[in-house]
Amino acid sequence: MKALLDGIRVLDMSTMIAAPTTASLLADYGAEVVKVEQPGRGDFVRTFGAQKQGHGLYWKTLSRNKRSVALDLHLPGVQQLIKRWITSFDVVIENFRPGTLEKWNLGPDTLLDIHPGLVILRVTAYGQQGPYRDRPGFGTLAEAMTGVAAVTGYDDRPPLLPAFPLADVVAGYLGSAAVLAALYKRQQTGEGEIIDLAIYEALMKVIELQILEFDQNGTLHKRKGNQLQDTAPRGAYLCSDGRWMALSGSTQPVAERVLRAIGGETLVRDPRFRTNLDRVQHADELDALIEAWCKERTRDEAIEELSNMGCAVGPLETVDSMLKNPQIQARESVVTVHDPDIGPMRMTGVFPKFSRSKPTIHWTGPSVVGQDTFAVLARDLGLSPTQIQALNETGDLSNTKTQCD
Incomplete structure (x- = not known):
């Protein structure tokens, strides 16, 4: 069965949760996603949160259906390789601080000059403009700045930040919608697009009702626990x-x-x-x-x-009772996938359901940083083992020696 995004290729140069969630969703729908990781250390999510047998559990689902290529983007040789390689892709996803890609001579204007049909998604906490643009930030700060935390919890206790990456995941979903819209536009015009996604702006849709009420009626919601000021019970x-x-x-x-x-x-x-x-x-x-x-x-x-x-x-439900819920079981909202390191793992399935397509989880997050480096670069750029080994020896392309031996 042909995948929904069959033929779409994505270069995922992002880290942590928000932007990689967009890449993960596109991979779920059948795009080929190549994830660039820092040689040696890999993506921070590999060591984020709960671990089992030395492997990050969240990594296994967030990077499912992705291939791992280890490249140090700080190095001039790798930057030149990216410029040669970029024509192989339809989408680039990055979440470096504003100006970082430009410093590496890989800014959107440069990439679009090489590949005019490229769709570039840039995900940052605060966006590419504004007084906060250069500040480091995570989804937690978006949950705080947008007012979400201020209306969550009880009025006699401190504001409550979510116990899960709410802003990051919402931004990831918005990013996937934006990428697909840009790809549709490209299909009509042949033109690429630069998408500037601020994580806090994605979360503002969640709080929009309160924005409207304050603007029109001057209402500031108090924290009311599980109650809502707009409806009861x-x-x-x-x-x-x-x-x-x-x-x-x-x-x-x-x-x-x-x-x-x-x-x-x-x-x-x-x-x-x-x-x-x-x-x-x-x-x-x-x-x-x-x-x-x-x-x-x-x-x-x-x-x-x-x-x-x-x-x-x-x-x-609690998590353990939720997994036994008959509705969740009937729709296979949680599925069991075999992981080569951990064994059977339960994780969320592919959402939503499609009538004529069945997106599949082919594999979990790659075990080894850069395990697909040789295979992908040999296929895409025609590099021989000798050429890749030469790059490795000069330090421009790390973690490939074991793949070439």
């Missing part, structure tokens, strides 16, 4: 068996179904809960009623009863 509720469920009544019909389920028509007609504005103003009282109702039922009983009434309700 909404929250996490503890059931009699010690397990949690989540519930949302974001539309009037659904909210009325919740009220009817826990208190009958009397509660539906209660003036405290008649409209969404009424319910928001009395959210604590409404939550107390839902909590009392849940404490008389196990989670499964509560979810079944509410679901049968047409309420929007579901289990609040």
Whole structure:
């Protein structure tokens, strides 16, 4: 079966999470992704987070379906090699600080002069312009600067930063959409594109409702835990068996179904809960009623009863229980992939589903830094083992000797 992005080649010169997520998504959809790693040390994600048997677990999924080539981009010989090689690719992804590629004589203008149809994605914390452009940054700072952390948590406690790379992953998804849009434009015009993606801007779509409310009404949201200032009921509720469920009544019909389920028509007609504005103003009282109702039922009983009434309700899972969730299992949202170093690994599948294509996880993140250097450069540039070894001996191309022996 032909892959969705069959024939598209991506040179992934990025590190860490945001930009590599874009490359990972493109690889999931069938693009050939060649990841450039610093010789010896490799990508920082190899040693980021949990490890097993000396291998980074996140690396194995973030770099799945990618090939690893070890090149030191600081070296003039490698920079010249990139200029020769760039015509083999449709997309370049990088996340160096602004000005770094230009310093290496690999700036977008230079690359587009060589390859006018190239799509270049540049991912940084703050973008290529503005007073923050030269500052180092990670997704955590985007979560702080955009106001996401300020409205997360409880008002009597400090702002809450996500316990996962929210901004990075959101930026990675936005980057993939931008690359595909640019490739579509190139198909029509033959012209390449330079995409300037600031991680904080990707996250601003998440907070946009609050931006609009402040701009038009002067509203500044407080931290309200699991409640929302815009709608009620909404929250996490503890059931009699010690397990949690989540519930949302974001539309009037659904909210009325919740009220009817826990208190009958009397509660539906209660003036405290008649409209969404009424319910928001009395959210604590409404939550107390839902909590009392849940404490008389196990989670499964509560979810079944509410679901049968047409309420929007579901289990609040931990990671271990989530993996057993029948919906996740039925859609193969988590799949098992064999890794040569670790063995069977469960990781997220390819999202979303396609009716006429079935994207596949062919392999996990490459075990060895630069393990594909010789094979890829020999194929793309016609370099012989002797030529690659000569580059290796001059220090312009490291970590290839073992591939050439």
